Structures are given as structure tokens and as C-alpha cells.
Amino acid sequence: MTFKLVCTANAVLSIAFGIAFVVAAEPAMGMYLPEGAPGLTPLGLLITNLFGAALIGFGVVAFQARDAGDSVARRAIAMGFVVGNTIATVLAVIGVTSGASNALGWSTVALYAIFAAGFGVTGLAKSSS
Numbered sequence: 001m002t003f004k005l006v007c008t009a010n011a012v013l014s015i016a017f018g019i020a021f022v023v024a025a026e027p028a029m030g031m032y033l034p035e036g037a038p039g040l041t042p043l044g045l046l047i048t049n050l051f052g053a054a055l056i057g058f059g060v061v062a063f064q065a066r067d068a069g070d071s072v073a074r075r076a077i078a079m080g081f082v083v084g085n086t087i088a089t090v091l092a093v094i095g096v097t098s099g100a101s102n103a104l105g106w107s108t109v110a111l112y113a114i115f116a117a118g119f120g121v122t123g124l125a126k127s128s129s
Contacts, residue, residue: 003074006118007066010081013111014059021052034102058084070126078123085116 020028025048026040033039040048061077068074089112096105 001118001122003068003078003119003122004066006115006122007062010115010119011059011063011066014055014062018052018055018057018059021048021055023052025049025052032101032104032108034099075124075126078119081119082116082124085112085119088112089116 017028025045029040029044029048058081062081065074065077068077089109092101092105092109092112095101096103096109101108
């Protein structure tokens with residue numbers, strides 16, 4: 001696994017989910033709702049759209065950083081992604097175990113955990129050169 005691969009995968013998924021949450025928030029979020037749960041409120045729709053916009057921005061950062069050499073900037077970008085993805089992993093676990101999300105939420109847990117670990121392993125270590 002390389003930093004470039006982690007950045008590229010993160011960019012593709014972040015931008016794809018971001019576009020879905022901006023353009024088709026109700027069906028995109030509806031996949032995660034438990035059986036019988038009401039749809040999104042106007043505020044829920046707005047928050048989903050804003051989250052989608054943030055994901056697109058994170059995807060652009062990841063894509064632009066994919067070729068960054070070993071540097072303070074690369075480690076800073078990686079640390080930001082490690083912290084954000086780690087917090088998101090914990091929140092996603094809480095969401096699934098509390099019943100706020102259906103079983104598809106476990107895929108969200110897995111993605112956030114994989115990216116937290118991936119950015120940690122490939123982006124934080126100083127090279128030995």
C-alpha cells in the first residue's frame with residue numbers, strides 16, 4: 001500500500017459519495033436508514049448536502065496530495081485524514097450500534113477505519129532517506 005494509492009482511493013470514494021449527497025441526498029441517505037424510519041427533514045437534507053460538499057473538498061485535497069513527496073505538508077495532510085477518519089469511525093460505530101443506521105452502516109465503519117489506518121501507515125512515517 002502506498003500513499004498515492006490511499007489518496008487516490010480516498011479521492012474517488014469521497015468525490016463519488018460527495019456528489020451523491022449533494023445531488024441525490026434523500027436516496028443516498030435513505031439506503032442507510034433503518035426499516036420504517038422517516039425520511040430526511042429539511043434540516044437533515046441541508047446537513048447531508050453540506051456533508052457532501054465537505055466530502056468533495058476532502059476528495060480534491062486527497063487527489064492533489066497523491067504525488068506529494070515526504071514532507072511536513074504531506075505528514076500534516078495525512079494527520080488530518082487520520083484524525084478525521086478515526087473520529088468518523090467511532091461515530092459510525094455508535095450510529096450502527098444505536099440503531100440510527102442500518103447494517104449498511106458497517107460498510108461506512110470499515111471505510112473510515114481503512115482510510116484512518118491507510119493514511120497513518122503510508123503518510124505519517126518519515127522516510128529513512
